[in-house]
Amino acid sequence: MKLPIYLDNNATTQVDPRVFEVMIPYFLNDFGNAASKSHPFGWKAEEAVDYAREQIAALIGANEKEIIFTSGATESNNLAIKGVYEMYAAKGNHFITVTTEHKAVLDACKHLEKLGAEITYLPVGSDGLLKVEQVAEAIKPNTVLVSVMYGNNELGVIQPIREIGKLCKEKGVLFHTDATQAVGKIPVDVLADNIDLMSFTAHKMYGPKGIGALYVRRKNPRVKVTAQMDGGGHERGMRSGTLNVPGIVGLGKACELARLEMDAEAIRLSALRDKLEKALLNLEESYVNGSAEHRLPHTANISFKYVEGEGLMMGIKDIAVSSGSACTSASLEPSYVLKNLGLDDELAHSSLRFGLGRFTTEEEVDYTINCVTEAVNKLRDMSPLWEMFKEGIDLKSIEWTEH
């Protein structure tokens, strides 16, 4: 077992060697520009890209003409939101999204607000879940797009996408989902799930960083987005720029492997995740954040009350995870996702996010269980809050000196 152990697969994943292998020729020998229509170098590149489109489409139940390549999910989210805003301006300027979305969605929406759009940010329950009725109530005659992420990056919580998609279809409103954490991990079918636009990226599914895609529906209805990158008209005029051929080949292979291995992997990973979680929940005052039922198979977000997240990570320095505590963010604000769940302060600052992956072994999970348990106990011995809790003092009754 090698140290350090990587359990932060929600942040990024290692490129699968099988993915890396198929990419190499497109850096070296077959380095042509896919848009070079007049010679074999270009034709070879174009062929590789077309094949990748098929591999990707097969994973998500789409047609290969519906894949637009981008630099990643952030760009895909921007393209979907801003591109729809511009393209459908005549129809309306009201968008609906959720408070727990990724910043790529929230900040794109904030940008639109400055341009005069009206955005509704729906709150979630304490389990991180949205109710379909909330979306139904929020839809208005001038609503153009609903954007709800498939699986939450911090909690792993899976939203009722299929039902929301069905609702949007009935109301004639476009439905976008940021499926970055879901694609390749759980079955996603754009037709069955009634999705019109979908963002995802390679580096969350054992592919390279710097390449992602936006699924844009072509039938029932035919959707178009106004390009945010101009210059050459690539990708059906929706995203200009020379295609990242090696990256695309990698994304294609990553999708193929995911399609073939996803089911077995989900079973293996959820068993490991459950083992980790069960052992850590043995610790007093530890809590799972977000719905334990509607959740991605590889994610666990756990709070250890009265122990601070960054301090805890220092105690498990051989294990790579992330935390929702303020100390770990540049802004010194705790995770807005956790706060939107209504978490108490002692819990928002005390969370660890574990993201298991394809290369995670049971040995690593066992090591992690021991390490985290030891660190939590050591830090509780050092925590004034834990001591007060043990003495039966109600922390809410104390007048803290704010800073």
Added chain:
Amino acid sequence: MAYSDKVVDHYTNPRNIGTLDKSKNTVGTGLVGAPECGDVMRLQIEVNDETGVIQDAKFKTFGCGSAIASSSLATEWLKGKTIDQALEIDNMDIVEELALPPVKIHCSVLAEDAIRMAINDYRAKQGLEPLISEKVHH
């Protein structure tokens, strides 16, 4: 962000963790910070009545590695000092000793506040007026 060796050392081998008896009037307690900020430090001093020297200091901290190290270092420095000497401890001394990056300077400020609060608590128990700090925090 990599931690300095000294911060790691204080975290791995913390000095003076523990609790002094709050009810004694030779013990001063400072509780600073707030759970919602992710930083709470409790620093306690035990002062020798006759000599006015801090003979023991203990801490417990809820916070990141830098916060733990700042309060641990504070207890180390406090032991053996008189109250007046203790008041001279400046948060920038802590920053320098632990090589804290700018984003962690507030941990040292909190530690300094904890020292002053503990001293004032001791003074109150001795029937003395609390000291008003004229310091401007960096």
